[in-house]
Amino acid sequence: MIHIDLRSREPIYEQLVNNIKELIFSGILQPDEKLPSVRELASQLTINPNTIQKAYKELENLGYIYSARGRGNFVMPVDDKSGVKNSVELLKKITELVKEANYVGISKEFIKQIIEDVYRKKIDKGGIE
Amino acid sequence: MIHIDLRSREPIYEQLVNNIKELIFSGILQPDEKLPSVRELASQLTINPNTIQKAYKELENLGYIYSARGRGNFVMPVDDKSGVKNSVELLKKITELVKEANYVGISKEFIKQIIEDVYRKKIDKGGIE
Amino acid sequence: MIHIDLRSREPIYEQLVNNIKELIFSGILQPDEKLPSVRELASQLTINPNTIQKAYKELENLGYIYSARGRGNFVMPVDDKSGVKNSVELLKKITELVKEANYVGISKEFIKQIIEDVYRKKIDKGGIE
Amino acid sequence: MIHIDLRSREPIYEQLVNNIKELIFSGILQPDEKLPSVRELASQLTINPNTIQKAYKELENLGYIYSARGRGNFVMPVDDKSGVKNSVELLKKITELVKEANYVGISKEFIKQIIEDVYRKKIDKGGIE
DNA sequence: GTGGTCTAGACCACT
DNA sequence: GTGGTCTAGACCACT
Numbered sequence: 001m002i003h004i005d006l007r008s009r010e011p012i013y014e015q016l017v018n019n020i021k022e023l024i025f026s027g028i029l030q031p032d033e034k035l036p037s038v039r040e041l042a043s044q045l046t047i048n049p050n051t052i053q054k055a056y057k058e059l060e061n062l063g064y065i066y067s068a069r070g071r072g073n074f075v076m077p078v079d080d081k082s083g084v085k086n087s088v089e090l091l092k093k094i095t096e097l098v099k100e101a102n103y104v105g106i107s108k109e110f111i112k113q114i115i116e117d118v119y120r121k122k123i124d125k126g127g128i129e
Numbered sequence: 130m131i132h133i134d135l136r137s138r139e140p141i142y143e144q145l146v147n148n149i150k151e152l153i154f155s156g157i158l159q160p161d162e163k164l165p166s167v168r169e170l171a172s173q174l175t176i177n178p179n180t181i182q183k184a185y186k187e188l189e190n191l192g193y194i195y196s197a198r199g200r201g202n203f204v205m206p207v208d209d210k211s212g213v214k215n216s217v218e219l220l221k222k223i224t225e226l227v228k229e230a231n232y233v234g235i236s237k238e239f240i241k242q243i244i245e246d247v248y249r250k251k252i253d254k255g256g257i258e
Numbered sequence: 259m260i261h262i263d264l265r266s267r268e269p270i271y272e273q274l275v276n277n278i279k280e281l282i283f284s285g286i287l288q289p290d291e292k293l294p295s296v297r298e299l300a301s302q303l304t305i306n307p308n309t310i311q312k313a314y315k316e317l318e319n320l321g322y323i324y325s326a327r328g329r330g331n332f333v334m335p336v337d338d339k340s341g342v343k344n345s346v347e348l349l350k351k352i353t354e355l356v357k358e359a360n361y362v363g364i365s366k367e368f369i370k371q372i373i374e375d376v377y378r379k380k381i382d383k384g385g386i387e
Numbered sequence: 388m389i390h391i392d393l394r395s396r397e398p399i400y401e402q403l404v405n406n407i408k409e410l411i412f413s414g415i416l417q418p419d420e421k422l423p424s425v426r427e428l429a430s431q432l433t434i435n436p437n438t439i440q441k442a443y444k445e446l447e448n449l450g451y452i453y454s455a456r457g458r459g460n461f462v463m464p465v466d467d468k469s470g471v472k473n474s475v476e477l478l479k480k481i482t483e484l485v486k487e488a489n490y491v492g493i494s495k496e497f498i499k500q501i502i503e504d505v506y507r508k509k510i511d512k513g514g515i516e
Numbered sequence: 517g518t519g520g521t522c523t524a525g526a527c528c529a530c531t
Numbered sequence: 532g533t534g535g536t537c538t539a540g541a542c543c544a545c546t
Contacts, residue, residue: 071534180545
């Protein structure tokens with residue numbers, strides 16, 4: 001379930017990164033599970049392999065996957081990556097967005113409901129393409 | 130209280146946009162309040178006026194400020210801007226980040242506390258430079 | 259003083275990374291000093307700009323430089339980067355090499371002398387190309 | 388005591404090479420001692436025999452082991468291998484890393500202590516698997 | 517002018 | 532088969 005919008009202002013490789021992060025966070029891609037090969041994904045999405053490569057490299061730098069030459073790319077198990085620094089960054093971003101939600105008049109109950117839904121995994125998933 | 134980090138990977142104009150959005154959401158900049166002029170802010174921050182101009186233009190496109198020819202730039206009052214489309218986008222972003230928080234093991238109580246703090250305006254503010 | 263050996267088994271971009279790290283560690287490149295632009299270095303070394311870009315990106319990931327679109331790449335000041343994790347890795351590598359030196363019969367006095375020389379900056383430098 | 392990390396970015400054959408070098412430098416593998424056979428090690432580590440073969444071949448090229456047709460692979464005695472060229476390379480590498488240590492603020496006393504520990508064999512060993 | 521993205525296509529390294 | 536490196540060349544984004 002990877003969807004790339006070629007017209008988007010967001011770079012293709014970044015869309016890929018976000019799509020795959022989504023699949024990992026949703027549990028659709030399990031720890032140590034193999035991702036599609038660079039060439040395979042490139043031909044499926046009709047995107048240049050270099051772009052896929054770049055996205056995978058970025059996901060590796062971010063600590064979400066690991067790469068092994070001759071074998072493939074795999075989902076990094078959770079314990080190995082959740083650095084404190086990243087969590088702080090994440091909470092900062094959430095705080096910014098909640099401030100904006102407050103400003104535009106979204107009720108706090110609404111946001112709390114989102115949190116409940118996410119933590120109960122009620123929110124829709126999707127299989128890999 | 131605008132802080133620009135010249136070392137940041139984030140483009141300067143984008144830092145400006147985010148800084149000013151922050152000031153608006155926090156209520157430090159009030160509806161219809163005048164923003165510093167392009168030249169003034171440029172000289173204060175020792176940044177190219179074109180970059181300030183670009184940030185103001187972006188804020189206008191996003192619906193957070195309006196520009197009055199020959200008079201300056203002003204904060205857009207809330208009712209005039211809070212489009213449904215923007216709110217949907219905002220909630221999507223929050224949902225994504227909450228999923229990630231869940232994935233890395235941050236408790237939902239922790240996030241709910243952030244929401245409480247933001248809505249009670251307990252979170253620190255800052256005045257314009 | 260960047261020297262690339264096109265025949266080397268070591269990838270070009272990696273040679274670049276090591277060369278530039280050298281320049282930084284030797285103090286030839288000072289904190290916040292601007293590196294040659296991607297295109298400039300590419301034409302000087304007659305190497306594809308993409309390869310220079312890749313090396314700079316890697317140096318950024320490693321925390322040795324920072325990159326700013328439209329402005330250039332700059333040496334990251336020391337305090338911002340020297341993570342504990344990296345130091346541990348570094349000391350591990352040194353330990354491995356010292357074990358090997360011991361094995362092949364290099365005296366410990368010899369190695370200690372190297373350390374003295376490095377810390378007294380007696381070891382030869384070189385200017386950027 | 389050979390440990391292979393399938394998740395590591397470092398190629399498996401290279402991990403093998405480094406592991407075995409370690410065992411040799413630590414004296415756990417003695418001169419002229421026989422290494423496990425390719426098949427034996429492959430089945431122990433559940434790794435492709437071709438990969439083991441490649442690692443052994445590499446160790447032979449580096450001068451750390453020798454292969455005797457039909458009998459197996461053996462540790463090369465010290466006097467036969469410690470080429471001047473290798474020592475120079477080794478000292479270069481150590482110098483580079485010590486420069487980095489200096490740059491990131493590690494004290495020279497700290498490094499000297501490592502040297503003392505290694506030469507007194509205080510540093511922990513490990514037996515072959 | 518400066519960095520960043522992307523394609524097309526070749527070739528190498530590892531399993 | 533799989534990831535990684537590199538070139539050539541086009542075009543976009545930011546200052």
